[in-house]
Amino acid sequence: MHTNHSIFCIIPPYMLREIVQNGSETQRVAALQALYSSEQMRGQRRVVKSIADIMAEAVPAGNKQRAIYNANNGSQLPGTLVRTEGSPPSMDPAVNEAYDGSGVTYDLFFNAYGRNSLDNNGMKIDSTVHYLKGYDNAFWDGNQIVYGDGDEDLPVANRLFNRFTIALDVIGHELTHGVTQFEANLAYWDQSGALNESMSDVFGSLAKQYQRNQSADQADWIIGEGLFTSNVNGVGIRSMKAPGTAYDDPVLGKDPQPAHMKDYVSTIDDNGGVHINSGIPNRAFYVTALELGGFAWEKAGRIWYKTLTDKLQERSTFQQACDLTFAAAGEIFGTNSLEQQAVRKGWDAVGISVSGATPSGCLTAVLNSFGLT
């Protein structure tokens, strides 16, 4: 070990970090020791902290790390650790659903897009179940997912919601909020917030389709199927195929989502209607995916993933999402490819037209400037 040490001492820190991440087990240990002792000598706390980060991140690619906690109906997060990666199933279905669902979502992102966890760096995925009592919700708090039990504490006749882990697309939705946070970081209000929501519905739905091995035309495109009990008149929380039609119930009211830009809802509630107006980009994705056929995560999903990770920014609008998905499709599949045309059709269906430096757009602009159109 000491010989290793002396060799590693002359290797620059950035290379040691490479070895820590990619070397064999023996090399990693030696490199870590070398890094640690050299940084200690220099007394740089900042760098020592970065070694801890490297150790946390030094999980082989494609190796999921999940942890499930139980809040025991309280509000303290994360709660009691109840299941870790590779440990046997629990007697508690919520624990297993959170574990399995985050596994499927991880697999979709890794196998379809080569993404290693939420931060693309092997981040451990933490989930807490049994949050509070009678809690009809699930959320992403910036670090982890939190699930409520719905109305499972009430008599069956009074229940509207089942536990929130019951629907795989809800799990995929929440995890995608984590991906978005590390990528475009779409601000959670108005159109950028509705895009944030839509990305979560897109990859949540794709996680479900991936697990069921369904093609675009076989999928139901419903978000949160199984979340409502039979006391509710509805098939789920949202419909990507037909926004506004998921439920119509005497207690919960009617699904408020618009399916077209002409019905865009201006409101101060719900951070400017982020869960309402997401119906518009949701349907644009659905139409694109149906147009392309096959497994939606392969082409449409890849275009949207590239847009989320390479193109969208914090305050992006629907129009920009339209133009950027169009650009992403051109980069991946070629200008004027069938894929790029499908993206244009998807947004046309919701009343948003591709603008900017497309060939036809340029030509139109030139013709316009000469008064020829």
Added chain:
Amino acid sequence: MRIIYERSGGFMGLKSSLTIDLDELPLDQAEALRTLLGEANLISLSEDPPARSIPDGFQYSLTIESEEVKHTVFTSDVTMPASLRPLIDELSQLARMRRH
């Protein structure tokens, strides 16, 4: 005294609200709520506008109103002071029971 509870946001983006007039409640229920209100000491909490929401997080608005005072507090599950939690949980349960 009146308590006005509103909850918005969440995975569904649905609004839920509840207005309670303590003078119209059975004495024991009113007393229980007064105790929780006392523990929460709402007046001592700032009336700052709601903070930026976390994805799918609920946002709560809580107002107490009487002839002498009107005070509104905005909060969320992850920013809520511990003193406020029992009151918000109780009101959330009451709102859930009344939705039918």
